[in-house]
């Protein structure tokens with residue numbers, strides 16, 4: 571049997587191992603406060619990191635604090651975060667999320683998520699407008715070190731091309747499937763996630779993936795069954 575014909579769970583572990591060798595293994599340390607991470611992740615939807623940061627700091631400079639953001643005119647808030655995509659949708663969602671946190675917790679503080687089991691933390695977070703499974707899993711993994719797998723466009727695309735996920739699997743199902751195949755430690759999941767992101771930006775890009783340079787080409791379905799046979803060029 572060729573390496574690319576191995577079962578998906580074995581390929582998932584090999585993918586993790588090969589990407590760990592290619593990119594540095596990083597310690598899982600929260601990069602910003604819990605509230606900052608939540609609101610920035612909401613801002614980051616379809617937006618690059620630089621523009622997301624600019625929006626975050628412009629918003630806080632203009633309105634002072636979370637109370638100021640909640641009470642701001644929604645059009646003014648959308649203007650403050652205009653470097654992100656869909657500011658008109660994100661502004662009311664951020665205000666509603668902040669209101670919900672204040673009403674339920676009495677302050678703008680989500681530290682209590684630390685103590686909640688994953689399903690409860692996920693249910694609480696995804697009640698908020700603008701917070702889907704991806705945003706919730708990013709926050710829970712990056713900040714609270716919970717064993718979840720955020721599936722962004724890079725994780726999803728590479729996993730399908732390599733053959734860790736079937737062609738018909740949806741992004742929401744992919745979370746559970748990948749989680750079952752990978753080592754359960756949050757730091758391992760974190761490294762898998764950030765390595766897939768880096769690989770998706772550098773090598774396994776949406777258009778014209780650089781398969782010849784890719785450390786995964788020996789186990790990749792797309793490379794072995796499509797690229798090497800020239801099927802992608804024929805299409």
Ligand code: SF4
Nearest residue numbers: 774779781784790793
């Ligand atoms: S071999 Fe090509 S398609 Fe497969 S993971 Fe690498 S870059 Fe992506």
